[in-house]
Amino acid sequence: MKTKLLTMALGAAAFAGVSTAASAATLDDVKAKGFLQCGVSTGVPGFAFTDDNGDWQGFDPAICRAVAAAVFGDPTAVKFTPTTGKTRFTALASGEVDMLARNTTETFSRDVDLKFSFAPVNYYDGQGFMVRKDLGVDSAKSLDGATICIQTGTTTELNLADYFRANNMNYEPVPIETNAEAQEKYLANACDVYTTDASGLAATRAAFENAADHVILPEIISKEPLAPLVRHGDDQWFDIVKWTVNALITAEEKGVTGANADDMAANSNDPEVRRLLGSEGELGAMFGLEANWALNAIKAGGNYGEIFARYIGEETPVGLARGLNALYTDGGLLYSAPFR
């Protein structure tokens, strides 16, 4: 009797298909919440940091603000979630954040297997090495036997293993969780070398007291196209993030800045600028936003070039040259699809 009842109970439980509804369109969710939830890194000088008021600033948060401005017309309607190399994908996949903008390399398996969609690349990077000048090392090829600090859960970890294997060298990896921790270990001389994306190295070195005592080796051992990303399966939301990045790039190309955007919207004769800024056509309505979505996005922090110059450009302590990240018209790789 008892066993029979137990079996029935188990059966009942097995049939009780309590299903949870699949998540609705991300744009509707974001609009309902009233703010955008954006995953950023835990802190890389220039790329993502908190200012004196505790607000997130930097090259990556600027993308989040542009998207928020495109959706709400308000660049402050963002909640930032700091994520580490380890937690970022889980945070995005679980819906804890709506998008990631944090030095994340676009790769095949992240796109296809982890089911993420990458917006246009907003920073073309490559992995480099930083060492103390007094070690007298001038090439990555002479790093045999070195102790190397490395952030776990990143593509750098894999590139490093491949590079040393290909060059038949040994090294001692010291796995680290965050950039700040790596900096501390490196400065304490607990590792000879710190390796991450060259932009990150430059940014980290900029924050050192004696930046001149450290050199970044000339070898760039990988391609690291850094791009904002969203979950697979919501094309509307992906389009919004994708075209917001494109809008910032096109704005630089067309000379639309944060300051003159309103004026250009009203007075420009260039049809593409008029379509971009919503004075003509209804591009915004096509993906469920206001006509002036791109105008708001550009006004949030300026065009791509302005954002670059403000946070990581040559005038800042980080001091990165545009290099590959110049517009295609200036010999770089930034090339936005047209707005029509």
Added chain:
Amino acid sequence: MTAATYSDGSEPFEFRMLFYDKRYRSITLQIITIVLFMLAVAWLVDNVVQNFRDLGKDFSFGFLFQPASYDINQTLIEYTSRSPHWKAAVVGILNTLLIAFLGCIAATIVGVLIGVARLSQNWLVSRFMTVYIEGFRNVPVLLWILLMSTIFATALPSPRQAPQLLGGALVPTNRGFYLPAFEWGAGSLPLVIIFLLSIVAIIVFRRWARTRQQETGEILPVFWISLALFFLPSLIAFFLLGRPIGLEFAELKGFNYQGGLYVRNSFMALWLALSLYTAAFIAENVRAGIQAISKGQTEASYSLGLPPSRTMNLVILPQALRIIIPPLISQYLNLTKNSSLAIAVGYMDITGTLGGITLNQTGREMECLLLVMGFYLIVSLLISGVMNVYNSAVALKER
């Protein structure tokens, strides 16, 4: 007993009896509970399945056979970045077992010493031990791990400035400690066999000495004879065989010392912090165990003429062990599970390899975490199984 509550089971069954009849009520409640529990489990499982489907993910362990593509610093077995993920997991498992094993040993030794010292008549010693115990017990172990790691990283010199202590046998650096490693030359096998045989001889001798003592009452100098058996045969054989086992010292080459035995600071920090932290708890168990033995036992032992050391070893500790061991098991389990904090200092245990880098590079959260949880479950069950056997060996036998 009144007729109202008494029933001979002959009246017809009614539905309300499920709740109002004592005979059925407990079963009814248990069934309701189990149905609710199963529903909750089914809901959770279904939720996971649904979410997996929404994300377009499948559930498979095939990734374990793909190349891991990352390097691990401390590997007890052969491992390269081309090895499959399962091998990276095995490397992590061995690292976890190593830290757990050495941690349990160190925690037990330190814990027993501190626990006994806390009961010392010497005011300074007992107060000092109290400070130690309260200090370690009341600060989260993660902070101790980080503190140890920071001390090692900042207080010790870099390899190029490191002092060579004991003629180069010990080199402390801010990356780790370099110790000499054994070099096994020809003829080392007989030496090892002789060493093992002398250990067997010690055990046999001690048994024989005990039987003899019980028969004749004569006490032999067991300690000194054991010590001689431990060292003399092996030493004589060592020189007769022409010193087959040598010591390899670490040497500074390039960036770091090469050769020798390299004990990383991540290991040292984790090992020390876990051992000292758990030792504080074990010390309290030991103190409680000793104090639980009636003072009369000590007095009886003294009046039989046993000196204090023998009183402690032969009378008090064997009885105290019965009280100490059950909580000791849970301290061993705690230490093993706390070792998963290893990632904080970059020690590559199972949480760092399978539950960390592999999980991250493959995106197989569910599979990796299930495997890691399964591993900790099995290890914990094994530890408590072994300790329970030991416990029943020392427990009070009721005849």
